[in-house]
Amino acid sequence: MEVTEAVAIDHGLKKEEFSKICELLKRIPNLTELAIFSAMWNEHCSYKSSRKHLKKMHTKGKQVIQGPGENAGIIDIGDDDAIVFKIESHNHPSFIEPYQGAATGVGGIMRDVFTMGARPIANLNSIHFGSPQHKKTRNLLRGVVKGIGGYGNCIGVPTIAGQTTFDESYNGNILVNAMTLGLVNKNKIFYSKAAGLNKPVIYVGSKTGRDGIHGASMASATFDDKIEEKKPTVQVGDPFTEKLLLEACLELMADNSIIAIQDMGAAGLTSSSVEMASKGNLGIELNLSEVPCREEKMTPYEIMLSESQERMLIVLEKGKEEHAKKIFDKWNLDFAVIGRTTDTKKIELIFDYKKVAEIPINLLAENAPIYDRPWKKTKLPQKLKFDKDEFKSIKLSDSLKKILSNSNISDKKWIWDQYDHTVMGDTIQKPGGDAGVVRVHGTNKAIAASVDSSALYCFSHPLTGGKQIVCESYRNLISVGAKPIAITNCLNFGNPEKEKNMGEFVECVEGITEASKYLDFPVVSGNVSFYNETKDKGIKPTPTIGGVGLISDYQQMLTMDFKTEGNLVYVIGKTDGHLDQSIFARELLNEKKGPPPTVNLFNEKNIGETILDLSRKNLIVSCHDVSLGGILTAVSKMCIKGKRGIKINSLKGLTNKYEYFFGEDQARYIVEIPEASLKKVKEILNKYSVHFDELGTVNGQSIAYKDDINLSIEELADAHKYWLKKYMDS
Amino acid sequence: MRSSVIIFPGSNCDRDMDVALKKFGFKNQMVWHNDQSIPKSDLIVLPGGFSYGDYLRCGSIASKSKIIKSVIDFANSGGLVLGICNGFQILTETGLLNGILQQNKFLNFICSNVFIKVKDKQNKYFRDLKKDILELHIAHNEGNYFCSDDELKLLEDNNQIAVTYCGEDGAENEATNPNGAIKNIAGIFNKNKNVLGMMPHPERMIDKYLSGEDGSLFFKNILDNFK
Numbered sequence: 001m002e003v004t005e006a007v008a009i010d011h012g013l014k015k016e017e018f019s020k021i022c023e024l025l026k027r028i029p030n031l032t033e034l035a036i037f038s039a040m041w042n043e044h045c046s047y048k049s050s051r052k053h054l055k056k057m058h059t060k061g062k063q064v065i066q067g068p069g070e071n072a073g074i075i076d077i078g079d080d081d082a083i084v085f086k087i088e089s090h091n092h093p094s095f096i097e098p099y100q101g102a103a104t105g106v107g108g109i110m111r112d113v114f115t116m117g118a119r120p121i122a123n124l125n126s127i128h129f130g131s132p133q134h135k136k137t138r139n140l141l142r143g144v145v146k147g148i149g150g151y152g153n154c155i156g157v158p159t160i161a162g163q164t165t166f167d168e169s170y171n172g173n174i175l176v177n178a179m180t181l182g183l184v185n186k187n188k189i190f191y192s193k194a195a196g197l198n199k200p201v202i203y204v205g206s207k208t209g210r211d212g213i214h215g216a217s218m219a220s221a222t223f224d225d226k227i228e229e230k231k232p233t234v235q236v237g238d239p240f241t242e243k244l245l246l247e248a249c250l251e252l253m254a255d256n257s258i259i260a261i262q263d264m265g266a267a268g269l270t271s272s273s274v275e276m277a278s279k280g281n282l283g284i285e286l287n288l289s290e291v292p293c294r295e296e297k298m299t300p301y302e303i304m305l306s307e308s309q310e311r312m313l314i315v316l317e318k319g320k321e322e323h324a325k326k327i328f329d330k331w332n333l334d335f336a337v338i339g340r341t342t343d344t345k346k347i348e349l350i351f352d353y354k355k356v357a358e359i360p361i362n363l364l365a366e367n368a369p370i371y372d373r374p375w376k377k378t379k380l381p382q383k384l385k386f387d388k389d390e391f392k393s394i395k396l397s398d399s400l401k402k403i404l405s406n407s408n409i410s411d412k413k414w415i416w417d418q419y420d421h422t423v424m425g426d427t428i429q430k431p432g433g434d435a436g437v438v439r440v441h442g443t444n445k446a447i448a449a450s451v452d453s454s455a456l457y458c459f460s461h462p463l464t465g466g467k468q469i470v471c472e473s474y475r476n477l478i479s480v481g482a483k484p485i486a487i488t489n490c491l492n493f494g495n496p497e498k499e500k501n502m503g504e505f506v507e508c509v510e511g512i513t514e515a516s517k518y519l520d521f522p523v524v525s526g527n528v529s530f531y532n533e534t535k536d537k538g539i540k541p542t543p544t545i546g547g548v549g550l551i552s553d554y555q556q557m558l559t560m561d562f563k564t565e566g567n568l569v570y571v572i573g574k575t576d577g578h579l580d581q582s583i584f585a586r587e588l589l590n591e592k593k594g595p596p597p598t599v600n601l602f603n604e605k606n607i608g609e610t611i612l613d614l615s616r617k618n619l620i621v622s623c624h625d626v627s628l629g630g631i632l633t634a635v636s637k638m639c640i641k642g643k644r645g646i647k648i649n650s651l652k653g654l655t656n657k658y659e660y661f662f663g664e665d666q667a668r669y670i671v672e673i674p675e676a677s678l679k680k681v682k683e684i685l686n687k688y689s690v691h692f693d694e695l696g697t698v699n700g701q702s703i704a705y706k707d708d709i710n711l712s713i714e715e716l717a718d719a720h721k722y723w724l725k726k727y728m729d730s
Numbered sequence: 731m732r733s734s735v736i737i738f739p740g741s742n743c744d745r746d747m748d749v750a751l752k753k754f755g756f757k758n759q760m761v762w763h764n765d766q767s768i769p770k771s772d773l774i775v776l777p778g779g780f781s782y783g784d785y786l787r788c789g790s791i792a793s794k795s796k797i798i799k800s801v802i803d804f805a806n807s808g809g810l811v812l813g814i815c816n817g818f819q820i821l822t823e824t825g826l827l828n829g830i831l832q833q834n835k836f837l838n839f840i841c842s843n844v845f846i847k848v849k850d851k852q853n854k855y856f857r858d859l860k861k862d863i864l865e866l867h868i869a870h871n872e873g874n875y876f877c878s879d880d881e882l883k884l885l886e887d888n889n890q891i892a893v894t895y896c897g898e899d900g901a902e903n904e905a906t907n908p909n910g911a912i913k914n915i916a917g918i919f920n921k922n923k924n925v926l927g928m929m930p931h932p933e934r935m936i937d938k939y940l941s942g943e944d945g946s947l948f949f950k951n952i953l954d955n956f957k
Contacts, residue, residue: 149839153869154780156742240740240783332739418839420869422931423778425746428939439939554939 003034011038012214017369024363032301032349032357036364039267039305040274043530046368049496050528053509058517063485064524071112071192071263073524074184075486077550081440082186083447084118087126087179087490087546089529093234094176095223098143102127103151103237104309105178110155111263114246115312117190117253118182121424122438123152125178126163126451126490126544130171132407132727137166140174142728147237148178149418154239155246158427159419160436163451163544166407169459172223172534177490179546181449183440190253192262192272194280194315194341199259201273201284201339202321204328205245205311207294211235212268212307222495223534241310241333248331249312257320264311270304272313273339274347278365283344288351292334300351315341375502380461384580384594391658396632396708399588399662401719403629404636406583410723428554432641434479434625435547439554446554448482450547454628455540457596460581462504462541466511467599471666473547474519475625478608479669481558481615482549487516489526489545494538496530504541505530512543518601519608521547558615560624562642562672567621567698569638569646570681571631573607573668574691577659583629584662603667610688611669619677619684626668632661634670635695639703640717648696648705657708672698731756731956733773736801738763738792743778743814743933750933751775754949761797768800772956773810776801776817778869778931788831788872789819798824810854810952811925815870818917818927826920827927828885829877834870835910841869843941844908846893846916846930847900853923854955855892855948863900864893864944866930868908868916873929875911875918885918892917892926 001007008018011034021037022028029037043049059067065082066074072086090105110120125148130137141164152159157180212235252258260280262272269291277284288300294308316324321337328335342348347364349357403409416431428446429437435450452472458465470487477484489512494501505528516523532539551557562569579585580594614620622642626634639645654660673681685692696705702712733756737744744760751758761768768774781792792798798820805811805826813821821827834840846864848856877885885891894914897906902914909929917928935945 146838153839153841153871154740154742154783156779238783240780240785243742243780244739417842420839420841422841422867422869422934422941423742423746425749425934425936425940427941430941557939 001031003028003031008034011035012042013038017041020369024367030357032304033359035301035305036270036357036359039270040364041368045267045271047528048369049371049373049530050505051370052372053506057509057513057523059522059524061486061520061522064522065186067524068526071115073486073488074116074189075524075548076186077445080186082184082189083181083548084113084116084184085179085181085488085546085548086112086525087177087488087544088112088527089490089492090176090178091173091492091529091532094144095174097234098140099147099150100234100236102144102147102176104235105176106148106151107237107239107242107309108265109178109180110157110242111265113180113182114249115190115261115263116184117188118184119250120157120180120182122181122436122449123157123159123178124161124436124449124451124546125159126453128165128167128170128175128542130166130174131168132166134171138728144176145415145418151237151239153420155243156423158421158423158438159416160421160427160438161431161450162416163453164412164415167455167540169540172537173532173539175492175532175542177544179451179488181447181548190258190261192260192276192279194260194276194282196259197341197343199318199341200316200321200337201286201341202314202316202324203291203311203336203338204314205333206238206241206308207292207334208298208303208306209294209308210298210302210306213302213305222531235307235309237309244331244333245310245312248328248333251327252324257317257324258314259317260315262313264313266307268305268307274361274364276313276315277347278361283342283346283361284339285342285348285350286339288349290336290338292336300349300356373496373502374499375506376499377503378462378507381593381595384591386579388656394588396657396661397711399584400632400636400709400711402587403583403633404716404720405723406587407723409583409629409633411721412724413721414724414728428557429480429559433559434476435482437480437551437557444553446551446557448477448480448549448551450476451544452476453542453544455542456581458504458508458543459540460596462507463511464596464599466508466543467515468596468666469543469545470512470515470519470521471599471604472627473545474521474604474608475669477547477549478611479558479560479623479625481556482551483612484519484521484547484549486522486524487545487547489523489543491526491528492532492539492542492544493530495533501538508541508543515601519605556615558623560622560638560641562638562644562698563621564674565644565698566675568673568675568678569695569698570671570673571668571693571695572611572671572690573603575631575660575663575668576665577656577663578665579659579663582662582664584658597664597666599666606688607667607690610684610690613684614671614681619681620671620673622672624670626670628664630662630664636703636716636720638670639713640720643713644698645700645702645704645713646696647699649694650706651693731772731953732770733758733775734761734768734771735775735777736761736763736797738781738795740781740783741777741779743931746933747775747777750936750945750949753936754953763795763797765797768804773812773952774801774804776813776820778815778817781816781820789816789823792820793823802826805925808922808924813927814931815929818929819872821925821927826925827918828881829875831872832874832876833872834874839871840908842908844868844930845896845898847896847902848893849891850889852889853919855926855952857955859947859951861947863896864947865942866932866944867934867941868930870929873911874909875915877912882912888921890919890921891915892919893928
């Protein structure tokens, strides 16, 4: 086939990009070369729209071993232990084929982690669907949950936490973000940077098929009516092979045979070989006839673009081939020497004894286009003036029940019951808490992790939303007694070629950066997913933050369930009663305007450190952060989990009970304090100058507040626990 | 007491089982599926997971693996063989245990704490166990035990039903049956009661920071009975 501009455009390249390729090569590329350019220059692999802004992120910290730019980020947790983690999107494929899309998302992120020498110890996911009323939602949700479970359960890595939301902006573009954490000895980390000349390049894992060709390009475009036709671009997962690959790689990593290793993810063999060579400033020569193929007569074009799963590329020390092969034979996996490193700084492909492609590496990596796309600032919306007389017709207890059964607040047990969350025997906080917690096997340490996003806040005001989401992650970790260490982010946005969407991206990133800098909560890895748009309708900006924290003695972990009758319940942090953008405003007033709650980073940090201090001194016995739905929602969850009620005090100086109970002000926690600790707790709160309210006392089997609320725990639980199950069964 | 845990490709509870056995004082060793023989053991454990991917019927390929003949010989000579979850599925596929494990009634994988009632204590696993109801954990997609009426009658007549799903109070009914298993069966013995297969995972419940610690009672009891 002759390569023309039209062919290039078919490959997702822009007209200008094709001219640039010809100019750089000083000739017209052949079809295989064009395919390689299209794979490396698409948005998904090149970050061409986002790179300029990502550079500004706060990525350094005392405990950061590896920041963005590798397969995953790495943090130091002491005693030579390090945690490798990353979150990644698999949005486009999951909409087209929910089971395989979600499953291979989980598989891909786990490979990113074990490529670095780490054994995966926990999975998390953040999944977002269209309106519950939309005809596709139920099936997409079912498929995605089955896909995530099908893969993670088979590998035997516990899924310890997650987030699920519904919003009509995801009707045509669901989001599936998967996160994995792995444990590695910090002296035995493996990187993707090739080194040394004439070193054998090894292909291991599954055979290469025709699945997933153009997957990365598909993920770099918006959807139209013909998305069904894109099904063949979705890869098919095989968790069993991945489990074997995991064990075989870790076995080979036990000695010093590997120089560099990289998984074949998006854009398969193309991106893995180019990245390894590029990082090592080397050339690479691949003999494609040696690549194990599962289908007959595959062309170099297909081999280079296939996104078949469960494959790895390794640069090995010379002479270690036999040793390595033995290990892969033991695990029944393909093993082939397919090339070598060279000093040409080019990627050269041989097929059938002929050279079929030759491209200088720097043209694919450094010379990839970078765009400074125009963007528009989002103005902070005017604060709403609620008609408080209107509130009077709303009963507090009815509002509470309605909010607890809201699709975005209700219990998600139907989902996480389908994920194995206890395998590996170290899960000490299951899904459903503020964060999942797993022990670092054989030690007193535990790792807490949480995934969060607030699309409504980010849509209303991206800068504030970006900050808020980092703070929310910070609070969730502190609520389980963990010291927040670092984050990974998955930036899900619409079409970057539109000024509004690009602006949302730029300002969310700015917000994330500001908060993560202030809280010393650096970003160590992440990914960007643009073009979440169908027929001109984009998603609400949805940056997802995956936060990781350390509990140095797991016996000090906190949970949210109320523990003991008679204990005191305090709200730590000040409540101003911000109702704009709250669930209360949406559900009971049908009001969607207004700004998100203000984020005060000083308060977040100061109050967060106060809570940590209280928990380290064993002065509080349960803790929960106040977020969506406000104080009353948070307290209800603590009651339901602990199967204990609360008697709420008549609060002095309360201006408006709706604002107080349902306002979504930031930097607040609810804690349970034994009477005996009270004096010390108050001393510490005063020392940090932290505002607190004496909310009530753990009492009986109902939640009671004056004459306004008297709901039994059972009633609360009914409202909270069954929405999703009923929805899925209906 | 010496134990051996068999690792099949795709096993994923092998390490957890190893940790649990060693914690309570078993001298445990791991045995690879391609080995011909098993080192001298007093107990052989087939752990949970997805042996060979379970792409065919669960446990069926493992039941034809190289090591399995040694397991069958060991069982037939009276040795203790314990199959947990996928291990239980493998044991039914080998024929050492009757019946089959079908997909869960509600067609979903289920990971949850359950209560099980010990139905028979005249055996080396549960003799003198201090509790009759244990809280354990299940995590499976195919745990719905089924067998023919004749087989069920034999199981009942010989007291081969080992454990059943129940409520905290011991009630065995549809509400306390997580997967649709016939007669709430969670685990069964062979005729001589040296082979036990069960879906719940005792190895995941071995200290108070986990979902519970009733698994500890299970392992300690096997050791106590061996002494």
